[in-house]
Amino acid sequence: MLQRLEHLLGIEDLTREQISFILDQAKPFQEFQRHPLKKLATLRGKTVAIAFFENSTRTRISFATAAARLGADTMNLQAEASSLKKGESLLDTVRTLEAMRPDGLVIRHSSSGAPEFVANRLGVPVINAGDGTHEHPTQALLDALTIRDRKGQLEGWNLTILGDVLHSRVARSNIHLLSKFGVRITLCGPAMWVPRELETLAPNVRRVTRIEEALDGADVIIALRVQTERLHEPALAAEEYILRYQLTPQRLQLARPGALVLHPGPMIRGLEIDGAVADGPQSCVLEQVTNGLAIRMALLYHLVGGAAEPPPAKVPDKAQ
């Protein structure tokens, strides 16, 4: 029997069965995006607080749309990262949220572990929309759904992740998720962004310094954005990054034929990825966005819909 999820804080602690369940449950919501009327009453009367303490447009809009299509109301909190001591501001944040009594919370925060801290304090379902450099579980889930739809299954192939893996919560969540299915993972990027410790994240993870070697035999490639805002100074000049690590059509040829290209977005065309690759037939970026909506609807449906405790026994509802 599948253990029921209370929060979605990360991929690391999920089982294969739980992950497969979420992906399977996203399928009806994929179909739903094609309905002419995209509105359900499933979460009517529920309020989902969407608290983003880090800038984001796409993820925030994706969650807000997912909640709205399920019929829920949303509380949209967008706060700039506080300059106060992180622990202190987060406590204040939690108290404010408690006072508004939401039925569920989606939180993005610049501190790793913040969603867990909040989940322990709040007593409503919490979904992690990205915390520090720790995890971005819904991204990994939508990536897995995209790959599974194109390839048929999540086992028995090779993944290459290109770029600043060290600072990437997307990469970490993907590594946790896909290694649970036995995917062989290759990490490649500038040396200080791909330290040796990353190989200990999960079984079947290796580092490679040259992109040509990293792409050889790759069935799926995830290109990460160069995160200049995370660094005080870039480890490499942009020109050098492009020269050594940009995913170009020529380099893509080194991978397996028909290898999939994913990018968590937003893409910087001409930096980590060539425009031709981003727009080419192997690119899955638009499917990723659509699937993000389906995954988030499935998660909100299961986590926010449904009471934590069944009500006291009554005359059975004649809902046959």
Add this chain to the structure above:
Amino acid sequence: MGFRPCELPAVYARMMRQMRVVEKRQLLSAEEISRTLNRLAHEIVEKSGGTKDLALIGVRRRGVPLSDRLAKTVKDFSGVEIPVGTIDITLYRDDLSTVGPQPVVHSNEISFSVDDRDLVIVDDVLYTGRTIRAAMNGLFDLGRPKRIRLCVLIDRGHREMPIEATFIGNSVQTSDTEIVEVHLKEIDGDERVVLVDRVP
């Protein structure tokens, strides 16, 4: 029994996990089911003045094999293949969030447009009518049918919604504690309809 708990409305499922039931009587044998469906298929075509714009929508779960069989019978006697779709009503139910963890959702499978269609919803048992209300909600999200009618194998009364079936296999008087169990070989392995009651 033929039901997996997560397939049923959640209160029902909990009830069935907790209780024991005793079979009271068989309502339809395999042969009677077959004759009934045959008669219903003819009735549907006759009362629709033919097969023009006709389409069947099976309500998950047991409405699905029933609608497939009806379509096959129609094809056998008329030569016309009427479209068949499947609808899952989980997202449209009205007993949400009162009964614990959310039930598993499934996809609809309706490969044709419902606009201007003469639809017949097909389900195994008509009881309170809430399932059919939800099914209509789902269909209206997809477009604007010309007409929607309902075909059920068993009408057991106790309506809580102003819903009626045009095509009825069998009407049965039941009490609140009784359950009408439809067994179909595609899902349950065996083929019959039985009336069961809860053991106190």
